[in-house]
Amino acid sequence: MTRYRAPRATRRTALAVLGAALSASLALTACSTTSGGSSGGGKEITVAGTYSIESLDPASPSGGGATGTQLTSKALFSRLVKPKADGSLEGDLATEWTPDGTATQWTFKLRSGVKFSDGSDVTADDVVASFQRFIDLKSTNAANFTGYTMTASSPTEVVLKATKPDAAIPYKLAVFFVMPKSVQGEDKEFFQHPVGSGPFKLEKFDSAGTVVFAPNSGYYGGEPKVTKVTIKKMPELAARLTALKTGEADLIWGIPDDQLPQLQSDSNLTVQTVPSTAVFTMWFNSSIPSLKDAAVRRALWQAVDFATIIxxxxxxxxxxxxxxxxxxxxxxxxxxxxxxxxAAAKAALQAAGFDFAKKLRLQFANAEFRQFNQAVVSDLAKIGVQVDLLEKEQAVFTKDLLALNWDINFQQLSNPTFDGANTLGRLYTCAAKRNGYCNPDLDKLLAAAGASPDKNERVRLYGEAGKIIWSDAVGMFPMAVKFAYAWNKNLTGVAPDPNGLPDFSTIGVSGS
Structure with a gap:
């Protein structure tokens, strides 16, 4: 699943707006307490969200894979298993999961006594029906389970059967959420008042993108410590920073580097950056003649001073x-x-017969990545490579991405499953047709890595596959991303998430 952070203002504009706002609110900041943002106290917290939340349905074919939907789904619904911050798995609805000898069949034993927020029991039939709906709706994440089936082998056990050996199934299930079996198809009425077994219940969801959660008192893991969580959509950087400083918001993330020193100097705030699953990825379209040669792709990569840009x-x-x-x-x-x-890059391009007169098309979405891509274009221009930088609306970008209507494609690729099967195994095969690259030897390695039940062997095989992808320059892979979080110091239990999806159920409020 591809994830994008919300657009940010330019540095100069953001600093100017923030400075004016903070000057105007200095007295308020000096005397305010932040025991609940704008809620006025108690155990309520307010989050300034960076993501657009347009759907609460994680199986929706149009928005189920969106970051905002995944964020709310973690609060409202349970999964069979869920990843921890270090990428290892822990049980959610499942207490045990075991493969057969070929890893084509996985058995999940269910936790007893789990109830939905309406008081009804969570059963194996609910899990099976949710999985079938997930597959039938063909959401983005359902592509990981094409042809797979799930059955209830007993009231406390479900079995997932794959069409081929698949050792990554537990990790892939990080994006599968369970709801009552009565939910069928795109049930828009249900998601106005959803029933789940997660730590929270929905109190409000409006067209402005504001989401309000109340604790689910029957949550199997224990009722959350906060009495209310409000997520306010604030895509503008200056607005989020001002909200945090004035106490209108208690937690923000997706903070650009040029704003971090100011936040880090504020004794009322905690600021933390954490390694993420995201990598800046710039695929080459290997299906077009000018980029078909790996030597050309390597030369273009060699021509960009990514270390200095970063x-x-x-x-x-x-x-x-x-x-x-x-x-x-x-x-x-x-x-x-x-x-x-x-110099070596230009010489290699000349030796390969590269056409310097033809412009390459570099596409990206979201304004926050504009400056990075402009720097790439500038470096390529220094050796005579001409590039049209195309900033596209998200819907157009996605359509053109899948149609290979680009020469170089920039994405911030995240991996909510923490497993190479979801990125290497899904995006780099010949059948994927994501970047015009096809290598039967790579396909064999990826298939073997996905099938092996031995974790160390999987890592080794994915390492060999990664070496091919890297050395053949299927793309340029310039930057591993860290996510920056900031929160008011009276919050406890904040655990920054590597996918930008914080868990509100661990958060408490101390002091007044």
Whole structure:
């Protein structure tokens, strides 16, 4: 699943707006308490969200894979298993999960006594019906389970059967949420007042993108410590920062580097950056003649001084990537760094007969990535490579991405499953047709990695696959991303999430 942070203002504009807002509210900031943002006290918290929340249905074919939907789903619904911050798995509805000898069949034993927020029992039939709905609606994440089936082998056990050996099934289930079996199809009425077995219940969801959660007193893991969570949509950077400083918001994330020093100097705030599953990824369209040659793709990568770009734009939240996936992803294996050498890059392009007169099309979505891509275009221009930088609306970007209507494609690729099967295994096969690249040897490695029940063997095989992807320059992989969070110090139990999906059920409020 591809994830995008909300657009941010330019540095100069953001700083100017923030400075004016903070000056005007200095007296308020000095005397305010933040025991619940704008709620006025108690155990309520307010979150300034960066994501658009347009749907609460995690199986929706149109919005189920969206980051905002995944954020709310974690609060409202349960999963069979869920990833921890370090990428390891823990049980949610399932207490045990075991494969057969070939990893084509997985058995999940269910936790007893779990109830939905309306008081009804969560049963194996609910799990099976939710999985079938998930598959039938063909959401983005359902592509991980094409042809798979689930049955209830007993009232406390479900069995998931795959069409081929698949050792990554538990990790892939990180994006599968369970709801009552009565929910069928795109049940819009249900999601106005959803019933789930997660830590919270829905109190409000309006067209402005505001979501309000109340604790689910019957949650099997214990009732959350806060009495209310309000998520307010604030896509503008200056608005989020001002809300945090004045106490209107208690928690924000997705903070750009140029704003971090100011927040870090505020004794009322805690600021933390955490490694994420995200990697800046710039695929080449290998299906077009000018980019078909791996030597050309490697030369273009060699022509960009990513180390300097990252140091200038992302000194705290970016590090030079050394693999196609992040270090917290199962399947990560360090590769040999691509050396910046523009003279060698130009010579290699000339030797390969590269047409310098033809412009390449570099597409991206979201304004926050504009400056990074402008820097890439600038470096390529220094060796005579002409690039049209195309900033597209998200819907147009996605349509063109799938149609291969681009020459270079920029994405911030995240991996909510923490497993290489969801990125390497899903996006780089010949059948995927995501970037015009096809290598039967790579397909064999990816298939073997996905099938092996031995975790160490999977890591080894994904490492070999990553080496092919890296050395063939299927894309440029410039930066491993860290997510920056900031929160008022009276919050306790905040656990920054590597996918930008914080868990509100662990948060408490101390003091007044």
């Amino acid at each position: 140091k200038q734009l992302y000194p705290q939240t970016g590090t030079l990537s050394d693999a196609p996936v992040s270090p917290v992803t199962l399947g990560y294996s360090q590769q040999e760094a691509q050396k910046y050498d523009p």
